[in-house]
Amino acid sequence: MEPDGAVLKRRAAEAALGQVADGMVLGLGSGSTAEAFVAALGARIAAGELRDICGVATSERTTVLAQRVGVPLTTLERQPQPDLAIDGADEVDPLLTLIKGRGGALLREKVVAASAARFIVIVDGSKLVTRLGQRTALPVELVAFATPLVTRRLQQLGGNPALRRHADGSPFITDEGHVILDTRFAAIDAPDVLASQIAAIPGVAAHGLFVGLAGAAIVASHDGITWRRR
Numbered sequence: 001m002e003p004d005g006a007v008l009k010r011r012a013a014e015a016a017l018g019q020v021a022d023g024m025v026l027g028l029g030s031g032s033t034a035e036a037f038v039a040a041l042g043a044r045i046a047a048g049e050l051r052d053i054c055g056v057a058t059s060e061r062t063t064v065l066a067q068r069v070g071v072p073l074t075t076l077e078r079q080p081q082p083d084l085a086i087d088g089a090d091e092v093d094p095l096l097t098l099i100k101g102r103g104g105a106l107l108r109e110k111v112v113a114a115s116a117a118r119f120i121v122i123v124d125g126s127k128l129v130t131r132l133g134q135r136t137a138l139p140v141e142l143v144a145f146a147t148p149l150v151t152r153r154l155q156q157l158g159g160n161p162a163l164r165r166h167a168d169g170s171p172f173i174t175d176e177g178h179v180i181l182d183t184r185f186a187a188i189d190a191p192d193v194l195a196s197q198i199a200a201i202p203g204v205a206a207h208g209l210f211v212g213l214a215g216a217a218i219v220a221s222h223d224g225i226t227w228r229r230r
């Protein structure tokens with residue numbers, strides 16, 4: 001039987017399809033919820049219900065999925081401003097500030113979300129938090145050379161960074177060739193301030209705080225679909 005969470009993620013993904021119209025350029029996120037959206041999008045295209053769609057993928061994994069389900073792909077060079085980006089998140093606060101990056105695609109995800117005319121986040125209700133950092137470590141993507149400096153600076157900011165590793169102990173390497181420090185904070189009270197402080201550390205390529213990017217969230221729970229807007 002399909003686990004509950006997967007059903008809710010699929011419902012959020014299907015609700016997002018209602019925002020897609022013929023001819024749109026879409027930012028295609030990463031992670032299981034975004035993948036449910038890409039799969040559903042491919043099915044609509046195959047059925048002839050959506051035409052002239054193309055996507056900008058935020059990870060190699062999403063690229064492979066889009067190709068498999070028949071979603072045509074393009075690049076930001078060709079389409080610098082996608083009409084709509086759809087992606088999941090690890091945490092969503094009441095102002096629609098997000099923590100993203102459990103899947104390790106945060107850098108490309110942030111570039112695509114910032115490029116798009118609209119960014120809608122799709123989540124199941126378990127991702128809603130009153131304060132960021134309650135459940136999830138904040139992923140910080142950096143050039144490996146800068147690991148000692150970035151580690152020290154994150155500690156000075158009150159974080160507890162740990163290098164993300166595969167099960168065999170080798171470091172996780174992102175699609176852009178970087179490493180990730182998953183950084184626990186006791187509480188993130190001012191995400192905009194922390195976002196600026198982390199972005200200013202030399203060697204940091206991106207962090208998982210998405211401030212002011214999501215215009216709306218589609219939340220699937222056992223009570224149905226709800227929209228949250230900023």
Ligand code: 5RP
Binds near residue numbers: 029032034101
């Ligand atoms: C990947 C991400 C994902 O969107 C986030 O981790 C949520 O994933 P899922 O939909 O599998 O719960 O940011 O980098």
